Amino acid sequence: MTDVIVVGGGVIGLTAAVRLQERGAKVTVWAADEPAETVSSLAAAVWYPTRTDADPRVLRWAAETYAEFRRQIEEGVPGTLLRRTRMLLRHPNAELPWWAPAAGHVELRGAQHPYTNALIFEAPLAEMPVYLGWLRQKVGNIERRRVASLDEATAEAPIVVNATGLAAGRLCGDAKVHPVRGHVVIAQNPGLDESVRDEENPAGVTYVHPRSTDVVLGGSFDDARGDTDPDPAEAAAIVARATALVPQLTGARVLRDYIGLRPVRTGGARVEREGNIVHAYGHGGAGMTLSWGCADEVARLAMN
Numbered sequence: 001m002t003d004v005i006v007v008g009g010g011v012i013g014l015t016a017a018v019r020l021q022e023r024g025a026k027v028t029v030w031a032a033d034e035p036a037e038t039v040s041s042l043a044a045a046v047w048y049p050t051r052t053d054a055d056p057r058v059l060r061w062a063a064e065t066y067a068e069f070r071r072q073i074e075e076g077v078p079g080t081l082l083r084r085t086r087m088l089l090r091h092p093n094a095e096l097p098w099w100a101p102a103a104g105h106v107e108l109r110g111a112q113h114p115y116t117n118a119l120i121f122e123a124p125l126a127e128m129p130v131y132l133g134w135l136r137q138k139v140g141n142i143e144r145r146r147v148a149s150l151d152e153a154t155a156e157a158p159i160v161v162n163a164t165g166l167a168a169g170r171l172c173g174d175a176k177v178h179p180v181r182g183h184v185v186i187a188q189n190p191g192l193d194e195s196v197r198d199e200e201n202p203a204g205v206t207y208v209h210p211r212s213t214d215v216v217l218g219g220s221f222d223d224a225r226g227d228t229d230p231d232p233a234e235a236a237a238i239v240a241r242a243t244a245l246v247p248q249l250t251g252a253r254v255l256r257d258y259i260g261l262r263p264v265r266t267g268g269a270r271v272e273r274e275g276n277i278v279h280a281y282g283h284g285g286a287g288m289t290l291s292w293g294c295a296d297e298v299a300r301l302a303m304n
């Protein structure tokens, strides 16, 4: 018999499963979809606590995750990279942001109009299709199974982790969970090695995240749309904004674009124990950023 069933095989479920196994638990993951079909596999997956509140718990998860990814990058874990990041700001800032203590050395510099400042720091990035494959191999015991109710899992294991992302809203009747549509474009990397962000762009959130052979151009954060219908005009606008931000992208070949629904939860992610269920869902646009810190917390809650 298994000690823990983790329902959900995205980045939150798989990292939790790894931490539980490291503490000696026998773990089985039930996942409705292959890792490649999850929201996690679509993430730009750059460390940054996107649209999270300045909450001490979030700061701890973000710091622990940052440190873990730095360790994994040193170790050469497949799919992990470190990128110098230039985050451009459009409102005068005299102080470092609340999340800066989690990100090692963060420097606040001046910047040219229309920007007021730039934050310079190093950010881990995970090439998710590869990284999820590595996590999956590490976990080992994954079954393709869609539950209609978490009771199916509690009937088979003494502890259940609910890491079902957006589906958690329905599975545990949490009305605070809702989709926020995100659109990214993948282009060939013309030789870039710096991440650039212009989150406050009035035309739409804009970012350029170079990976090993391609570059992720973003983006959108649309809470009015819960569909994943293609939108070529939106994709073209993303490419135009990204190219204006990083002119070396001019003429870069577009490979594909895709749309994912972030599992946002009003008030932040729910990571807490309720009877024999440990909930871990609602990480919105920061699931990679908070993953390992949350996984540690899930393991503590599950094995106390």
Ligand SMILES: Cc1cc2nc3c(=O)[nH]c(=O)nc-3n(C[C@H](O)[C@H](O)[C@H](O)COP(=O)(O)OP(=O)(O)OC[C@H]3O[C@@H](n4cnc5c(N)ncnc54)[C@H](O)[C@@H]3O)c2cc1C
Pocket (backbone or CB within 6 Å): 007, 008, 009, 010, 011, 012, 013, 030, 031, 032, 033, 034, 035, 038, 039, 040, 041, 042, 043, 044, 045, 046, 047, 048, 145, 146, 147, 148, 163, 164, 165, 166, 167, 168, 181, 182, 183, 184, 259, 260, 261, 262, 263, 280, 281, 282, 283, 284, 285, 286, 287, 288, 289, 290
């Ligand atoms: C365009 C875009 C860009 C992003 N960029 C970043 C970024 O740069 N940095 C960052 O930190 N985050 C980013 N994110 C956010 C990140 O992708 C999410 O926070 C993260 O993937 C959530 O992980 P999860 O494991 O909770 O959910 P998911 O990846 O959705 O996994 C949920 C799992 O639950 C399973 N499941 C669901 N229902 C059931 C059921 N009934 N029975 C069994 N299993 C079930 C699914 O099959 C899946 O395995 C981005 C998201 C998008 C869309």
